[in-house]
Amino acid sequence: MLSIVVCVKAVPEPKAAEDLKIDPVTKAIPRHDIPLEINPLDRNALEAALHFKEQAGASITVISMGPPPAGDIVKECLALGSDEGILLSDPAFAGADALATAYTLAKAIEKLGEVDLVLCGRASSDGATEWVGPELSVFLDFPVVTMVREFIQFNGSSWQVKADIENGYRLVQVELPAIFTVTQDLNSPRTLSFSGIIQSRKKEITTWGLKDLALPANTVGLAGSPTIVSKLEYVESKRECEIIEGSLDEKLDQMIGKLVEAGAV
Amino acid sequence: MGDTKYPVWVIAEQILGEIPPVSLEITGQARILAERLGVEVEAILLGNGIEDQVDLLFSAGADVVHLGSAPEFTNYQCEIFTESIVARARDRNPQIILIGSTFMGRELAPLIAAKLGTGLTAHCIDLVLDDNGVLEQQIPAYGGLMSIVCPEKRPQIATVARGVFPMPNLDEDRSGSVLPVEPPQGIKIRVQTLEVVHTEPEGVPLETAPIVVAGGAGAGSLEGWLEIQELADTLKAAFGSTRPAVDEGWTDLETMIGQSGKMVNPDLYIGVGLSGEQQHMVGITGAKVMIAINNDPKAPVFEQVDYGIVEDCRIFIPALVERIMKLKSHAGRTAHVV
Amino acid sequence: MIDFTLTEEQELFQKAAREFAETKIAPHVPEMEETGQSWDPVIKELGAGEMMAITIPEQYGGLGLGYTVRMLALEEIARISVATAMMMQVGGLGIDPIVLFGTEEQKEKYLPGLATGERFATVAVTEPTGGSDPKGCRTTYKKQNGSYVLNGRKCFITNSHIADVQVVLALDEDNPEAYSTFILEKEMDGFEPTHIEHKIGMRGCNTGEIEMKDCVVPAENLLGPEGKGMRVSMTAISESGRAGMIGCALGLQTACLEAAIKFANERILYGKPISRLQAQQFKIAEIKIDLEAGRLLGYRASATHDKGERAGNEYAVAKYFTTEAAQKAAKMAADIHGGYGCMEEYPVTRYVRDSFVLGPSAGTSDIMKVIVSRWALS
Numbered sequence: 001m002l003s004i005v006v007c008v009k010a011v012p013e014p015k016a017a018e019d020l021k022i023d024p025v026t027k028a029i030p031r032h033d034i035p036l037e038i039n040p041l042d043r044n045a046l047e048a049a050l051h052f053k054e055q056a057g058a059s060i061t062v063i064s065m066g067p068p069p070a071g072d073i074v075k076e077c078l079a080l081g082s083d084e085g086i087l088l089s090d091p092a093f094a095g096a097d098a099l100a101t102a103y104t105l106a107k108a109i110e111k112l113g114e115v116d117l118v119l120c121g122r123a124s125s126d127g128a129t130e131w132v133g134p135e136l137s138v139f140l141d142f143p144v145v146t147m148v149r150e151f152i153q154f155n156g157s158s159w160q161v162k163a164d165i166e167n168g169y170r171l172v173q174v175e176l177p178a179i180f181t182v183t184q185d186l187n188s189p190r191t192l193s194f195s196g197i198i199q200s201r202k203k204e205i206t207t208w209g210l211k212d213l214a215l216p217a218n219t220v221g222l223a224g225s226p227t228i229v230s231k232l233e234y235v236e237s238k239r240e241c242e243i244i245e246g247s248l249d250e251k252l253d254q255m256i257g258k259l260v261e262a263g264a265v
Numbered sequence: 266m267g268d269t270k271y272p273v274w275v276i277a278e279q280i281l282g283e284i285p286p287v288s289l290e291i292t293g294q295a296r297i298l299a300e301r302l303g304v305e306v307e308a309i310l311l312g313n314g315i316e317d318q319v320d321l322l323f324s325a326g327a328d329v330v331h332l333g334s335a336p337e338f339t340n341y342q343c344e345i346f347t348e349s350i351v352a353r354a355r356d357r358n359p360q361i362i363l364i365g366s367t368f369m370g371r372e373l374a375p376l377i378a379a380k381l382g383t384g385l386t387a388h389c390i391d392l393v394l395d396d397n398g399v400l401e402q403q404i405p406a407y408g409g410l411m412s413i414v415c416p417e418k419r420p421q422i423a424t425v426a427r428g429v430f431p432m433p434n435l436d437e438d439r440s441g442s443v444l445p446v447e448p449p450q451g452i453k454i455r456v457q458t459l460e461v462v463h464t465e466p467e468g469v470p471l472e473t474a475p476i477v478v479a480g481g482a483g484a485g486s487l488e489g490w491l492e493i494q495e496l497a498d499t500l501k502a503a504f505g506s507t508r509p510a511v512d513e514g515w516t517d518l519e520t521m522i523g524q525s526g527k528m529v530n531p532d533l534y535i536g537v538g539l540s541g542e543q544q545h546m547v548g549i550t551g552a553k554v555m556i557a558i559n560n561d562p563k564a565p566v567f568e569q570v571d572y573g574i575v576e577d578c579r580i581f582i583p584a585l586v587e588r589i590m591k592l593k594s595h596a597g598r599t600a601h602v603v
Numbered sequence: 604m605i606d607f608t609l610t611e612e613q614e615l616f617q618k619a620a621r622e623f624a625e626t627k628i629a630p631h632v633p634e635m636e637e638t639g640q641s642w643d644p645v646i647k648e649l650g651a652g653e654m655m656a657i658t659i660p661e662q663y664g665g666l667g668l669g670y671t672v673r674m675l676a677l678e679e680i681a682r683i684s685v686a687t688a689m690m691m692q693v694g695g696l697g698i699d700p701i702v703l704f705g706t707e708e709q710k711e712k713y714l715p716g717l718a719t720g721e722r723f724a725t726v727a728v729t730e731p732t733g734g735s736d737p738k739g740c741r742t743t744y745k746k747q748n749g750s751y752v753l754n755g756r757k758c759f760i761t762n763s764h765i766a767d768v769q770v771v772l773a774l775d776e777d778n779p780e781a782y783s784t785f786i787l788e789k790e791m792d793g794f795e796p797t798h799i800e801h802k803i804g805m806r807g808c809n810t811g812e813i814e815m816k817d818c819v820v821p822a823e824n825l826l827g828p829e830g831k832g833m834r835v836s837m838t839a840i841s842e843s844g845r846a847g848m849i850g851c852a853l854g855l856q857t858a859c860l861e862a863a864i865k866f867a868n869e870r871i872l873y874g875k876p877i878s879r880l881q882a883q884q885f886k887i888a889e890i891k892i893d894l895e896a897g898r899l900l901g902y903r904a905s906a907t908h909d910k911g912e913r914a915g916n917e918y919a920v921a922k923y924f925t926t927e928a929a930q931k932a933a934k935m936a937a938d939i940h941g942g943y944g945c946m947e948e949y950p951v952t953r954y955v956r957d958s959f960v961l962g963p964s965a966g967t968s969d970i971m972k973v974i975v976s977r978w979a980l981s
Contacts, residue, residue: 014509018542021408040512072611079615098375099384123525125508129387131375138379143456144343146372160459165368166280167519168463170340175455183518191626192619194653194666197612226384226418230401234409239555243562243573248581251574252588255556258572262533262554264476264500265589560869562876575871 002058004049005109007120007132008042008077010070017126038073041121043080043189044182048151049119050081051187056154059083063108065093065101071205078200079192086112090209095222098131104220105132106139107213118179122147133181144179145172149186268398272307272329273299274359274420276350276377277322278369279312281463286432286472287365289325291425293433294392295363296326301394305329307357309350311446313339319443324435333446340458341369347376348449354381359420361400363392366426366525378422384415385422388524390429390547405524405543408565428472428528428551471522474503477531477552479522479545482509483538483559483578490515492582493537499589505529507545523548534570538578541566558582607899609675616672620679623652629683635807636953640799642809645687646765650720654680654691658843659698663714669909670843674850674901681854682861685957686808688854689964692847693761696965697724697770699839700784704827709786713768725762726770726844727813728836730755737837742815743776744783749822751785753793753815761964763811764796770826771815772836782832786824793818804956842908844965845918849901852925852961855954856894859932862951863887863939870941877939886935893928900924916978923971926961933958 012020013035020034038046049060062077064070065088074085088108096104109115118140120133130146137144147164154160158175164183174180210217217223244254259265273295277288288308295306308322311333319330331353337345346369354362354377362377364370366388378385386402390410393401400421401412415421471477478497484490490510497504505522506515522529523545530551537558539545546569549555555570560577567573574581609617627648634641649655657673659665673695681688698717701709701724716722732739742755753773757763767789775781787794799811827835864887867878877883904917933954937944940951947953962968 014512018540075611076615076618079619097384099379099382102375102379127387129385130371131378131385131387134372134375135379138376144372144376145456147368163368164518165461166463167466168461170458170462171460173457173459178456184512185517191622192615194616194619194657194668194672197615197619198666198668201612226382227386227402227413227415230395230412230414232407232409232411237569238550239569239571241557241567241570241573243567243575248576248584251576251581252584255574255585256588256592258554258556259500259533259589262476264502264533265592560871562871562874577869 002052002056002116003114004052004058004060004117004119005112005115006042006046006049006060006062006077006082007105007118007136008046008062008064008073009039009121009124010036010064010066010073011039011124011126013037014125036069036073038076039121039124041123041125041182041184043121044184044186045119045121046077046080046082047187047189048182049117050190052117053081061086061112063088063105065089065096065104067094071207074205075200076192078203078205079197080190081196083203085203085205087205087207088209088213089207090220092210092217092223093221095225096220097225097227098127098129099135099226100220100224102132102135103139103224104213104215106136107215108208109136109140111208111213116176118142118177120179120181122181122183130181133179137179140177140179142177142179143174144181145174146181147183148180149183151186268360269303271358271360271419272305273302274354274357274362275306275308275327276362276364276370276373277308277310278365278367279310279315279318282312282315282318284310284318284321285365285367285427287367287425287427289321289435290427290430290432291363291365292322292325292327294425294430295361296433298361298392298394298400302360302398304360307331307359309333309353309446311338311346311349320437320440321435323439323441324437325433326439328441329444330441331444331446333448335448337448340461342454342458343372343376343456344452344454345448346373347380348452349446350377351380352449353446354420362420362422364422364424366424370424374422374424381420383418383420383422385424386413386415387424389423389425390524392423392425405547408543426524426526426528428530466519469501469503471503471505471520471527471529474529475531476500476502476533476535477505477522477529477549478502478535478537479505479507479539479549480510480515480537481507481539481545482513483540484510484515485538485579487515489538489579492586493578495586496535496537496582499586502535503529503531507539507542536566536570537582539566540564541569613672613675616668617675617679620676623654624680624683627652628680628687632684632807635684635686639801639806640809642686642690642765642807645684645807646690646723647720649687649691649694650723655694655698655720655723656718658695659702659714659718663710664718665714669905670846671902671905671909673843674846674853674905677847677850678854678857681851682857683854684807685851685855685961686805688851689805689808689960690762690765692844692851693726694724694766695847696726696839696844697762697766697768699843700726700770700826700835701786703838704784704835706823708823709826713786717768722767723762723765724768724770725760725766726836726839727757727760727763728772728840729757729759731758737772737833740772740774740782742771742773744773744785744820745776747819751820751822751825753785753787753818753820756812756814758812759800759810760813761808761810763809763813764799765809769813770836772832775830781830783829784826784832784835785820786826787815787818787820791818791820803959804953805960806956840965841915842913842918845915845922846901846905846908848961848965849897849904849918849921849925852922852929853894853897853901855929855957855961856890856897856925856932859929859936859951859954860887860890860894862949862954863890863936866940866943866949866951883939886939890932890935893932897921897925897928916974919966919971919974919978922966923968923975927968929961930958
């Protein structure tokens with residue numbers, strides 16, 4: 001039976017993410033309780049794991065690193081069908097960049113023991129770096145394939161997968177244990193079910209902190225991150241916008257005028 | 266300035282034996298950074314039978330090209346490429362490595378960074394040196410511009426999309442030295458690319474199109490989306506998208522414009538039913554004339570374009586297409602009469 | 604201190620119901636609206652989505668969740684389709700009497716299939732001679748050769764044509780004081796769904812008539828004690844029936860609020876969105892106030908019900924308030940739309956029509972006032 005780890009991230013809901021903007025006057029980012037959701041691409045990764053479980057049997061452990069409220073999304077993953085949920089939460093983990101995040105996740109996965117497959121979304125909707133999956137592969141010394149859009153064939157010890165490239169795909173053969181980052185084309189993630197929520201009552205979320213992973217504080221969080229934010233500036237738009245007024249017809253006339261001016265028609 | 270010893274590196278790429286524009290663009294930028302630092306630009310290029318491409322890298326600004334030309338390098342092979350690049354990097358100690366945000370680059374960059382135990386910044390929209398010669402890697406965030414630095418670890422690694430930096434003037438008289446890279450021996454291969462399939466891209470390519478029409482979530486439905494597509498077709502424009510439109514499933518990731526998508530530099534950009542999210546707008550800063558159509562007068566897009574039309578795109582776009590068609594058939598008729 | 608928050612688990616059920624409604628029900632709404640029928644796909648979805656299993660005990664294949672979860676689910680479904688929520692809610696009214704009064708055999712026979720949606724249920728009380736006054740019942744039964752024979756007609760029955768299991772109230776032919784309730788099955792000889800109604804709203808929700816002509820019902824299909832039929836059929840209606848209508852109303856109020864906000868933000872007049880005009884802001888505020896108040900009333904009643912206490916009076920208050928508020932919300936949301944509020948492309952027109960069907964179902968507003976006044980004066 002495959003032992004699968006799915007890495008998930010709690011990200012702001014899209015509507016809330018839109019509101020996270022620097023105030024042009026105070027230059028500060030407004031702080032308030034941000035509603036979180038499972039990173040959408042991580043749901044594709046979890047769906048793939050659930051699919052393997054239904055096809056051939058597998059145990060699924062979801063791991064998320066984040067502040068305590070991220071526990072809610074781990075709970076949601078349990079309700080979606082994951083067997084176990086681990087939240088990596090410790091004030092020392094705060095401020096981690098992709099490298100420190102991948103390192104912490106790798107140490108947690110090592111603590112789990114034998115793992116055959118690690119699945120991650122291609123990227124997170126907030127950070128959008130795409131780094132955590134591949135960096136995790138370095139720390140775990142697993143092979144990695146990014147941007148997987150189709151699992152083609154499994155022969156017991158290796159997978160054949162299709163992965164996206166510019167205008168096409170590559171067919172890749174990978175030995176297990178391995179890491180895959182997946183795209184949204186891979187599958188349509190299932191929605192929460194009532195019986196899934198009921199079954200998840202029995203499942204507990206395990207929280208691991210710095211001590212549980214036996215890590216020195218300077219390897220995690222901000223201290224373990226090679227990159228830091230040096231500044232955040234408000235940028236003024238360089239363009240002066242002229243709003244075209246009038247009736248619908250007048251606006252259409254003016255629009256056509258602009259298109260002609262630009263040589264588009 | 267800081268480090269005057271170690272080179273600025275570029276991971277060049279070849280697709281079907283040819284160097285893509287992004288590799289040359291970042292070589293040009295590497296040249297600018299290297300001159301300020303007083304160091305050399307080194308590019309590493311792996312492929313098979315690609316010796317003829319080396320001069321292109323010199324003419325774009327490289328002083329040294331590490332060339333791996335062997336059957337093992339024909340297609341991108343994750344472990345072979347990573348090992349070759351990391352081994353050579355450990356040898357040369359570059360202070361900066363620039364990598365194109367291509368599919369290969371996006372997989373290789375984090376592997377190289379993690380192996381070298383250093384930082385990495387994704388999809389930068391500008392790279393500048395601070396007074397100490399530290400690379401400020403700029404990305405859009407929270408509606409502003411965020412600078413990320415890697416103060417202690419080296420190299421400083423950044424990925425950059427095509428079109429962020431201009432194509433450098435290719436100086437054919439420039440030349441440099443070629444250092445061979447041999448395929449690594451005795452490494453364990455666990456992941457293998459068996460086949461690479463390229464398909465012909467559909468429609469007008471975004472990166473080079475003189476006119477770009479981009480649609481957003483304001484299309485409301487697939488039907489509304491297809492109407493915007495019709496506008497693009499009528500204008501023979503490339504048709505791009507925003508992340509919300511991709512998330513809706515109306516189009517695929519390949520059409521996404523912005524920081525983690527494509528950079529465009531058209532003469533005319535028309536943004537339809539999109540709010541002007543920063544991650545999208547940074548992909549179009551090079552456009553000459555920009556027009557936006559959105560029903561919300563408060564949409565941030567109106568602060569970032571030249572002309573704004575406050576209308577529901579679902580009403581405005583079909584009417585506009587009809588007008589253009591009429592104009593075209595009228596022009597055709599007139600020409601015929603004359 | 605009173606805790607007015609949903610539990611984490613209830614929030615998860617709410618989220619699940621929202622995802623279900625948005626992905627599984629929403630795609631069917633246009634066709635239901637257009638044809639006034641096309642209920643088969645959503646009925647299948649309700650079963651597959653475990654929505655019919657919510658209040659059925661676990662030992663009979665249900666989920667054993669309470670009435671608050673059911674209300675939350677109905678609210679989310681009604682936000683997308685009141686018609687679908689209505690069929691789900693009345694399906695539950697056919698299930699509840701079996702849970703409450705059924706014999707072990709009846710429960711084992713009917714509940715598992717009803718939980719999966721393989722079978723669908725309804726309750727049939729109303730007749731041309733009276734809905735608000737159930738004693739106007741003219742459908743009769745008489746004992747014959749160890750079975751019961753039913754004759755009569757029921758009207759305005761939700762799920763009349765889709766329910767395989769119908770809980771029917773009838774009057775003893777020989778005793779004008781004795782009402783009994785029976786479980787009828789669609790296949791029984793002499794049972795037939797007849798006329799299909801065309802309602803002002805909730806299009807796609809199946810409402811119609813059933814007819815019993817010498818319909819022979821086996822003795823084991825008597826539900827609850829003979830002669831106590833009024834209690835058997837009305838207990839469910841006065842509790843989960845009203846609860847269901849509250850869920851439908853809250854969902855419709857939410858839909859009205861969202862449509863009002865969306866339109867007010869998009870509609871530009873005098874160079875700015877009309878959401879900046881105080882006249883429109885006040886309408887939105889009123890819709891919001893009613894929704895907030897309605898939720899408190901509704902969840903309070905369902906929480907009481909979940910504790911195993913009687914909640915008919917609390918439900919009556921909430922049912923009156925929310926269904927009236929939903930009508931008001933729909934009107935105000937349509938008013939905000941101006942002329943567009945008369946155009947069927949705008950969902951708000953559907954909300955106006957749907958809101959008219961909420962009041963009369965499971966007891967009119969006047970009946971609710973009768974109940975509430977009785978409570979107040981007792």
